[in-house]
Amino acid sequence: MHIYAFGSLCRGEVSFASDVDLLAISEGFDSRFDPDVFSIYSYQRICQLWNEGNPFAWHLASEAKLIFAFDKRNFLEELGPPSEYLRCVEDCLKFEHLYAEAVASLKAETSNRVFELSNIFLAVRNFATCFSLGIAKVPNFSRHSARKMGGRSLNISDPCYGLLERSRILSTRAVGAVVEQKELDTCFDEICGISSWMEGLLAEVSANERV
Amino acid sequence: MNEFNNRIDAQRQVLRVVNAHQFVEELLGLSRKAIERWLDVNRVKPSEDVATLLFDISSKLFFLSCKSQEQVTEEYGLLSVEIRSLRVSLEEALAERASIISSL
Numbered sequence: 001m002h003i004y005a006f007g008s009l010c011r012g013e014v015s016f017a018s019d020v021d022l023l024a025i026s027e028g029f030d031s032r033f034d035p036d037v038f039s040i041y042s043y044q045r046i047c048q049l050w051n052e053g054n055p056f057a058w059h060l061a062s063e064a065k066l067i068f069a070f071d072k073r074n075f076l077e078e079l080g081p082p083s084e085y086l087r088c089v090e091d092c093l094k095f096e097h098l099y100a101e102a103v104a105s106l107k108a109e110t111s112n113r114v115f116e117l118s119n120i121f122l123a124v125r126n127f128a129t130c131f132s133l134g135i136a137k138v139p140n141f142s143r144h145s146a147r148k149m150g151g152r153s154l155n156i157s158d159p160c161y162g163l164l165e166r167s168r169i170l171s172t173r174a175v176g177a178v179v180e181q182k183e184l185d186t187c188f189d190e191i192c193g194i195s196s197w198m199e200g201l202l203a204e205v206s207a208n209e210r211v
Numbered sequence: 212m213n214e215f216n217n218r219i220d221a222q223r224q225v226l227r228v229v230n231a232h233q234f235v236e237e238l239l240g241l242s243r244k245a246i247e248r249w250l251d252v253n254r255v256k257p258s259e260d261v262a263t264l265l266f267d268i269s270s271k272l273f274f275l276s277c278k279s280q281e282q283v284t285e286e287y288g289l290l291s292v293e294i295r296s297l298r299v300s301l302e303e304a305l306a307e308r309a310s311i312i313s314s315l
Contacts, residue, residue: 020222035270036243097216105223111230112223114239117235174248178236 001026002075003038004064004119008143011063019173023064043075053083055091055126055133059141088134089202089209092127096198099123103192115181117191118168124164124194128159131201135208137187154197160187220292222272228302229265232309241269260304268297 007021008014019108024038026031033040041049049057061082066074068170092098102119105112126148133139136149147161154161163183222241229238229249239245246265249255271294282285287305 028267032221094213094215098219101216101223109227112226114237115223117255118240122244152218172242174242174244178239 001030001070002066003068004060004076006060006064006065010065011142013142013144016118017082022067023153025059028186028199038189046076047079050079053085053087055085055130057082058085058133058139062139062141068117083129085133088130089205091130091134092198092202092205093132095123095127096202099127099194099198106188110181113181114167114170114183116177118171119186120162120191120194123169127198127201131205135201152201153192155185156190156194157187160190163187164191217277217291218272221291225265225272225294225298225301226269228298231304241265241272243254243269259308261301264297264301268294268301273296280293288296 002025004023004025006023008018008106009211010021022038024033024040025043026033026040026045046057050061060076064076066076069075085089099120102116102123105116124146125143128149129139129141131152132145132149136152140148141163142148147156163179166176168180170178196198214301225241226238232254234249243266246262246269249265250257250262256258257263
């Protein structure tokens with residue numbers, strides 16, 4: 001069994017909204033690990049992710065800190081760097097689809113506001129992370145990766161970005177005040193504008209693939 | 212649609228079922244904490260069918276509900292049939308609860 005910390009804590013991005021991401025690698029089912037607390041993986045699956053060059057493998061490789069090792073060895077470090085990430089187009093399209101579905105739902109109905117805004121935050125963040133890994137070659141696993149892309153950063157006002165982040169925290173950690181319709185109305189045009197940002201980056205991703 | 216998007220959609224369908232009913236506060240997500248908040252605010256007892264069904268669905272959709280970085284990965288099993296069946300049970304449990312409350 002190996003236990004690692006990763007995520008915002010390891011990046012020093014600590015805030016009131018931060019949680020603690022813990023990874024447990026074990027052989028088979030281990031009832032000691034609460035899935036609400038740990039991300040639980042088998043050694044075999046971790047090796048698979050490494051061989052696929054999966055973004056999660058790159059995330060762990062770049063920041064996971066060993067907390068406990070039954071054999072006193074750093075399993076992840078000994079794996080070396082993951083394989084090259086080759087699924088950027090596919091992953092970016094997946095997150096663009098997530099974004100588009102969430103916007104469509106926000107337009108069609110008044111319920112599930114928080115959930116859909118949370119999906120948009122997730123889509124934006126993961127889209128940016130995959131882009132940073134696949135195209136920019138400067139992997140960024142920050143919660144705010146979309147705003148740390150230099151000239152390619154998402155252009156969105158602080159209040160509207162804050163609304164998306166707040167919704168993500170509400171939907172996952174259940175902390176905060178529920179989003180009112182008027183708050184959404186204020187930011188709706190900016191949220192719809194995210195599609196242009198994604199389209200621009202997708203054009204780069206597609207062009208890069210052709211090369 | 213791929214597995215990842217399908218699972219987000221499955222979560223969306225469950226929230227629509229719950230939020231179609233009148234409660235003090237909407238269900239905001241399917242993480243354990245979001246469900247606990249919803250139960251607490253709306254005074255739904257954890258022992259009620261609605262609660263146990265939600266927790267059951269949540270555990271099956273766990274990767275979608277709270278581990279955002281893992282959502283980049285594609286390691287989701289095929290539980291869609293089971294989740295659909297639980298959603299139907301949830302709809303029935305909510306309807307029954309609403310009918311009991313309206314008869315009081």
